[in-house]
Amino acid sequence: MSNNSLVSRVENDRVLVLERIFNAPRELVFKMFKEPEHLKRWWGPKGWELPVCTIDFHPGGVWHYCMKCIDQNQGQFFGMESWGKGVYKEIIEPDKIVYTDYFSNAEGNLNQSMPSSEITMEFIDLGEKTKLISRAEYVSSEALTTVMDMGMVQGITETWDRLNELVESLK
Numbered sequence: 001m002s003n004n005s006l007v008s009r010v011e012n013d014r015v016l017v018l019e020r021i022f023n024a025p026r027e028l029v030f031k032m033f034k035e036p037e038h039l040k041r042w043w044g045p046k047g048w049e050l051p052v053c054t055i056d057f058h059p060g061g062v063w064h065y066c067m068k069c070i071d072q073n074q075g076q077f078f079g080m081e082s083w084g085k086g087v088y089k090e091i092i093e094p095d096k097i098v099y100t101d102y103f104s105n106a107e108g109n110l111n112q113s114m115p116s117s118e119i120t121m122e123f124i125d126l127g128e129k130t131k132l133i134s135r136a137e138y139v140s141s142e143a144l145t146t147v148m149d150m151g152m153v154q155g156i157t158e159t160w161d162r163l164n165e166l167v168e169s170l171k
Contacts, residue, residue: 023168026123043159061088099119100117
């Protein structure tokens, strides 16, 4: 695997596994997922920003956010908002974050028509580098297909590109 390329695969028809190596120590990469002021600088695909991001970082705590498209070149997506809500299940700093990821609205009410997923993120210490493994488990292969058809892998690739640029600049 080359350093900066995202590797993705599907297991058991309903688990999306994403892996990437970041050129930064594990504590720094982990911190990027923990603090709103960091997430606001990189979360979301290119051309999107995070105008709203609140985090209560402990098991049972909630992460509520809004991604907004600010790139006029993205046509119909320009000005669009996408709200999400994560509920933390397990946090082992700096090794692992487990949460349930939902689509929601601005009030934090869940969008039941969109598939939720169980996310497990592992941060593996490679010295001055970190291997991040994200496993997103969906209730069915149809639910996984829904998010894949929405461009999930491209979105995560661009998001993690932004994360890598940020941690490179902070090292």
